[in-house]
Amino acid sequence: MSTTKNWFKTWFNTSYYHILYQNRNDEEAQYFIKNIISFLKIKQDDTLLDLGCGKGRHSIYLNSLGFDVTGADLSSNSIQHAKQFENEHLHFFEHDMRDPFTSKFDTIFNLFTSFGFFEDDKEDILVLTNIKNGLKKNGSAVIDFMNAQKVIANLVPEETVTRGTIDFHIKRRFEKGFILKDISFSADSQEHHYTERVKCLDYQKIEKFLEQAGLRVINSFGDYDLSDFNSDNSNRLILVVA
Numbered sequence: 752m753s754t755t756k757n758w759f760k761t762w763f764n765t766s767y768y769h770i771l772y773q774n775r776n777d778e779e780a781q782y783f784i785k786n787i788i789s790f791l792k793i794k795q796d797d798t799l800l801d802l803g804c805g806k807g808r809h810s811i812y813l814n815s816l817g818f819d820v821t822g823a824d825l826s827s828n829s830i831q832h833a834k835q836f837e838n839e840h841l842h843f844f845e846h847d848m849r850d851p852f853t854s855k856f857d858t859i860f861n862l863f864t865s866f867g868f869f870e871d872d873k874e875d876i877l878v879l880t881n882i883k884n885g886l887k888k889n890g891s892a893v894i895d896f897m898n899a900q901k902v903i904a905n906l907v908p909e910e911t912v913t914r915g916t917i918d919f920h921i922k923r924r925f926e927k928g929f930i931l932k933d934i935s936f937s938a939d940s941q942e943h944h945y946t947e948r949v950k951c952l953d954y955q956k957i958e959k960f961l962e963q964a965g966l967r968v969i970n971s972f973g974d975y976d977l978s979d980f981n982s983d984n985s986n987r988l989i990l991v992v993a
Contacts, residue, residue, distance in 0.1 A: 759868050763826045763943040767938060769806065770914050780863070781812050783975035788816070788892055790970075791991065797857035802848055802886065803865025813860075814841040821856070823848070826953060846879045852885040859885055859892040866896055867950035872960070875950065877966035882992075891993040893971060899951040900982045902930060923987070925951070951977030954980065954988060964991045 762768050793799070795817050806829045814820045814836075823846035824830055833843040846852075848861075849869075859882050869875050882892050903925050906932030912919045922933040932947040947966040952960070958968055969992060973985025974977060980988060 755952070758946055758948055760825060762934075762947065763805075763824075764828050764852070765945075766828070766841060767936070767943065767945075768915070769829075770917060771878045771912065771919050771934070773914065775808075775863075777812075779806060780809060781974055783895075784812060784816075786975065786977050787989075787991075788813075791858065791891065791893075793818070793858055798854075798887075800856040802846075802859055802861045802882070803863075804833065804843065805829050805865075807836060809845060809860065809862055810841065814838070821854070846880065849874055851881050855885055855887045855890070857887050857890045859890070860895075861892065862895040864895070864897045864949060866894060866947065869950070869951050875952075876960050876963050879960055879966060883965050886993070889993075891991055892966070892991060894957070894990045894991070896952065896957065896988045897949070898980075898985045898988045899930070899953050900980065901985065903951065906930070947974050954982065957988070957990065961990075961992055969993050 783857075795819065799813055799818050799820045801807070801813065801820060801822045804810050805823045805826070807822045810820045810822035810833070819840040820842075822833055822841075822843040825845065825847050827845055830843050830845050837843060861882070866878065867875060886892060906923050906925060908924070909922050912921060917936050917938050920935045924931050929948050929950055934945045934947065936943050954971070961967060968990050970990070971980045972987070972989040973980035974987050974989075977989075978985070
């Protein structure tokens with residue numbers, strides 16, 4: 752059961768997290784990566800960091816395109832899984848994004864809403880400060896976040912998602928500036944309950960965080976086709992920052 756403010760340390764490290772989200776759209780993710788690489792004119796000899804890489808699906812694809820990629824994630828189980836794909840130009844390591852990096856990168860990716868998990872705004876700003884300090888001169892970062900305004904407007908209060916023999920009972924709510932997703936299920940002869948908790952950061956609030964970290968928005972997009980961002984209609988809030 753996950754009830755602490757550091758819910759992500761427990762939930763992301765379970766096999767059930769990956770079972771629930773096993774149907775993520777890799778084709779869509781690869782489409783986005785191709786688009787953003789082309790837009791940013793990322794060069795083959797650039798070094799890339801996938802921050803919050805999970806099991807490495809974005810890192811592995813970036814590497815398949817010929818890039819030198821490092822994947823970093825807090826989940827030891829995810830990193831252990833990803834390490835089987837390592838090669839001379841693809842490496843994975845455990846890392847809390849609140850800790851500074853020991854290397855610098857040309858581009859840092861923070862994809863699929865891997866931000867805004869922390870109760871204290873100072874910790875979110877610390878993550879952005881680490882990104883700032885982890886960039887080489889003329890480097891940039893890509894933050895792919897949810898469009899909080901649209902998510903709240905279209906919040907599904909309750910649903911059941913079946914994956915194999917497991918029925919995940921999901922309840923969602925907006926509370927004190929966070930979107931909470933309560934996940935309950937029976938598996939392995941036990942009852943389980945986890946709560947995902949992501950801060951509702953709109954464009955203006957993220958921009959303020961970025962300013963405090965010494966970063967500024969260079970470009971903003973509203974979807975993986977790099978369309979313009981619109982707070983009412985866009986599916987994503989994608990920011991290129993430097």
